[in-house]
Amino acid sequence: MRLTKKLIALSFVLALVAMACGTDSDSGGDATTSATQAPATTQAPATTQAPATTQAPATTIADPAADIATDFGVDDDEIRIGLLADLTGVFSGLTVDIVDAQLAYWDIVNANGGIAGRMVVPIVEDTVYQVDTHEEKYKKIVDEVVAFSNSTGSPHTAGILDNLAEDNVLAIPLSWYSGWADPEFDGGFTFEQGTNYCLEGINVTEWLSIKSMEDTGSLPTLAVVTRPGDYGQDAAAGVKYAAAQLGIEIVYDGEGDVVRDSAGNFDPTSIVSQILAAQPDWVWLTTAPSETAPIMGGVASQGLTPQWTGSVPSYDYRLLDSAVAELLTGFYWQTGYYVPWGTDVPGMAEIQAALTAAYPERRPSDAFIIGWTEARQMEQILKLAAANGDLTRQGVLDAANSIELITLDGAGPDLTYQGSPNDYVIREIDIFKPNVAAYLEAGGADQQLATAPNGGTTGSEIVEKSFTGDLAAAFDFTGACWTQEEGNRISG
Amino acid sequence: MVRSMIILAQVGGSTLETLLTKLLDGMALGAIYTLMALGFVIIYKSTQVLTFAHGSVAAVGAYLVAYFVTIINWPGRYLTSLPVTLSFVISAIVGVAAAAVVGIVIERMFIRPMVGQPLFSIVMITLGIDIILRTLLGDFVGQGSQLDIGAPWGIFSVTKINGVIIPHSYVATIVAAAAAVIVLALFFRSRTGTAMRASAFDQEAAMAQGISAGRIFALAWAIGAALAAVGGIFGSVPPRGFGVNQTTPFFALRAFPAIIIGGLDSIIGAVVGGFTIGIAEVMAGHYLSQFTDTLGIGFNNIVPYLVMMGFLLVKPYGLFGTKEIRRV
Structure with missing residues (x-):
């Protein structure tokens, strides 16, 4: 039994090693x-x-x-x-x-x-x-x-x-x-x-402020949830710049909070909790699609359904094959540097x-x-x-x-x-809305280029083409908005 | 009790409703850990092997269900009027059964020939099996991709009672874990279950009574793998998870603190440990989330290990583990 216990202790260490050596999805x-x-x-x-x-x-x-x-x-x-x-x-x-x-x-x-x-x-x-x-x-x-x-x-x-x-x-x-x-x-x-991510953040934040004013008559409160580094924090710099200029309150600043553990697991618990506590009208995401789904789903499962948008790579039309398809159709506003298929x-x-x-x-x-x-x-x-x-x-x-x-x-x-x-x-930036009904009607994941009518669809429907707001148009671009060494270079 | 819960809610800057909502969330996560831990414990009790292939077997079960649900739409494509949830449950039963077969195959091919050999070698074999299964899973799901498993209980499907949010998926998870515990309890009272308990208690004496150790080993691996698969399925279903991917097997390793706290060879310990860890993880995730600048992101993920270390300092054999008696 002594040997057994020692082996168990060794096994536990091995487990931790296995976790540490696991696939790093990040x-x-x-x-x-x-x-x-x-x-x-x-x-x-x-x-x-x-x-x-x-x-x-x-x-x-x-x-x-x-x-x-x-x-x-x-x-x-x-x-x-x-x-x-x-x-x-x-x-x-x-x-x-x-x-x-x-x-x-x-x-x-x-x-x-x-x-x-x-x-x-x-x-x-x-x-x-x-x-x-x-x-x-x-x-x-x-x-x-x-x-x-x-x-x-x-x-x-x-x-x-x-x-x-x-x-x-x-x-x-x-x-x-x-x-x-x-x-x-x-x-x-x-x-x-x-x-770029920064100007996209500036531009889309202005767009959502306009949309919010049209829909509700007031500026939205905003949660900013991003990955760390040149992708997430460059976007966050743009969003925060625009929010400050437009008077939008950021009720949860989750810049750099989207991280994975050494095993590649992404645990949205903390982020979801903070979004729920902040109760934002809109949430900005600069994430990977596989992180977008659990964050949105986690928040929705607790009964909160804000409007969502984010950097282009945060969304993948294949999310329409997943459990969050209806959620995306209802609440996600997709941005685009390029036009969608079709x-x-x-x-x-x-x-x-x-x-x-x-x-x-x-x-x-x-x-x-x-x-x-x-x-x-x-x-x-x-x-x-x-x-x-x-x-x-x-x-x-x-x-x-x-x-x-x-x-x-x-x-x-x-x-x-x-x-x-x-x-x-x-x-400029394009704004689209995912439409799971249209996507599924066209055949969804079973579509094939050779047989799909009109080449098929990815379910993205255009809402606004080539939008350039006043802030983005007037922004004096002098260099990177965020760098690893200096952090946010356009704040204040 | 109620008074302390109110204080905790106030400390977190949240409401009592939030606390109760998070408690349910923690119980649902704890139910998944319990299922995983039960599988670990049954295999350990019966064979003295701590398997590291548990997470991979769980992921294989979840993958099979996702395959049925998402790729071939079985049985939904043949029974179009079947409710989505029922169709999912049928797929899940088949997936769990297949995982049990995988457990038996592992036992017969890799563990049985090692009976009597050093336990360390057997443990290393399970580690090898884990890596093989994980690699195969990566090939089938696709590197960097994940296979959607559907949302049988929906994402929006919640019931609100006095402000407490009750996601139907969480209820299903807790019910499944409770059902598993009840079925196991009934099983251990049956003739075969009694034989398994006897074998776990004293293998040689059990064999002298005509109990087949090989059959018991195979059965333990089948039950353990099936429980792991049930845990893997609920860990992959929204809003807890969003499909099966290469990180799914690691869910089982997160259940390790649960079995250590409960005691490696205790069924009751697995249940208590599972729920303790699940609730601690969710509560930490919620109430400490505002301190991420100080504590770091993902602090809640290390909370189970902190809790485990705290328990071990006080109870080195876990809450319900068998104490080792040494002759001095």
């Missing part, structure tokens, strides 16, 4: 609330021919120069680009579709002759949403590529900024941290898309045709749009570099800095990086 674990299987995303899609209905994306950039200088990642036959993507991890449900959309895009470009007679070859590495793995995978492929058309995550991309500078290479961040528009922060090596914009038919041809059995996805626009952005930069006769890394950077306008055909705001950041940062 940095590589849980993500969307659906039965998402990670598809073979690192392979090019089966369809390598351009669909009959799809033409190569239009461009007004001049033809490639006769002689083109090259260094890394480019030879007479190929242009190799890198994708550092979290194919596993907390946001992988979204990223898998984002990467696959890029692969489909490049297949079309290649089927139409490539760029400057060269095939574009994407090299995908799974970073598992870990900062150290991200850098490791960067180093693994950096010598093979001329640029990175995807680098997922704010701290992850920030973690390779020194490497980008040292290797003099461009990266498109799959992240909307305000620091990407700040040359002092990113050294001028990242070329972001869409509204929105009536000039480029949507082309996107739908291409993705349907590449992945006929897949379901519609809003994340496809993001991947498509990333690839489109990279294509136009590479084409300009080719036209300039310089497909070296420096040539690609020069092209990105000098391009007049990167057109996304309505899928998202057009881009440029000329002038000061205050001149070119995107300030």
Whole structure:
């Protein structure tokens, strides 16, 4: 029995070790609330021919120069680009579709002759949403590529900024941290898309104040619930700035409170309790979708149903497959840097045709749009570099800095990086409402691109397109709103 | 008692209604820990093995239910008029039965051949099984994803009595745990249950009376796995959980303090420990949430371990554990 007791004590220690060694979903674990299987995303899609209905994306950039200088990642036959993507991890449900959309895009470009007679070859590495793995995978492929058309995550991309500078290479961040528009922060090596978290926070807070005034005649009280770091606290800085300007009372400040334990568990108990105690009219979330559901559900289960909104990555249309679908439909206001799948914009038919041809059995996805626009952005930069006769890394950077306008055909705001950041940062935001009834009527999770009427739907219905409030329009953007070193830089 | 509850409510800056609501919440969480702890204890009592595969088995049971409910909609797709809750319960029964089979398979394949071998080796085998099952679960659910299990009792389905909020899902959890305890009590009075108790008390004497130790081992693992699966299901159902994912197995490890407090080999201890830990965790989460700046986020998660350490300092064998008698 003595031995038994000792073994039990040892076993208990082992249990604690097992917990400590468990999957860390915060940095590589849980993500969307659906039965998402990670598809073979690192392979090019089966369809390598351009669909009959799809033409190569239009461009007004001049033809490639006769002689083109090259260094890394480019030879007479190929242009190799890198994708550092979290194919596993907390946001992988979204990223898998984002990467696959890029692969489909490049297949079309290649089927139409490539760029400057060269095939574009994407090299995908799974970073598992870990900062150290991200850098490791960067180093693994950096010598093979001329640029990175995807680098997922704010701290992850920030973690390779020194490497980008040292290797003099461009990266498109799959992240909307305000620091990407700040040359002092990113050294001028990242070329972001869409509204950053900070300006999104400012803009949406103003939007919800207007809506609240219309609906109730008074300003709302607000709870702010975010993840820590460049994602959550950048957004929180924007929300708090706008709340202070508009006179909105923040009744629960949960900035940085959304954390997971070492085993990857997210326990919403404390956050739910504080929201219940504060009784806010609105709740702002900067979370992962898998955290959005238990927070909203936990609050609703205790009889409180405030209005909810949050940063774009807080929501995933696949939440409509989960138990919180009705809750989302009733109370969540979804924001968007890009239009959702199926929105009536000039480029949507082309996107739908291409993705349907590449992945006929897949379901519609809003994340496809993001991947498509990333690839489109990279294509136009590479084409300009080719036209300039310089497909070296420096040539690609020069092209990105000098391009007049990167057109996304309505899928998202057009881009440029000329002038000061205050001149070119995107300030507009779209607002959508999830509609589970429409989603289910279209077939829900069983929708397939090849058979769904009108390409199917993700259940997102547009409420307000391209909203830019007075605060966001007037905001003097001088740099990152929040940094790890200085914290909130726009308070007061 | 009522007076102290009112004082506690006032200390937390909340109302008595909130306190009672949180008490119910804690009891529901405690019911899940109780189910998990009961499984641990039954396997330990009968085989002297503290299994580390318990959480994975619980997750397998929950996964099977989620698979039936979400992916193949069974039996709902064939019985369309069947109420959602009833359809879920049928799926749950099948999932729990399947988990019991998994328990038997584990016992026959990995534990039975190790009878008589050092317990440490057996414990390490259960750890290996846990890792295998967790990895398989990750493959089936998808890395970084989770499989929705449905909301058989809804999220909004609550009853309010004098301001106290009673989510129907929590009531279902407590009822399920109570039913499990009653069924177990009745089982231990049956012929087979008596044989299991006899075997747990003195295996050699039981065998001399014609009781098959192997059969008892298999039965203990089946019951333990089934209880774990029931706990895993309620831990995955909204609003406690929102589906099955790779972290679901860790729910069982959170029940460890419950079995330590109750005493490793005590059924009553598992119940008392489970509810104690559940209530302590929820109360800490609520009443200490305003002190996160000082205590840190997720402080409530370490409260069960603090409670456990406090108990062990006073009662080293747990509240109901068998004391070890040593000859000096």
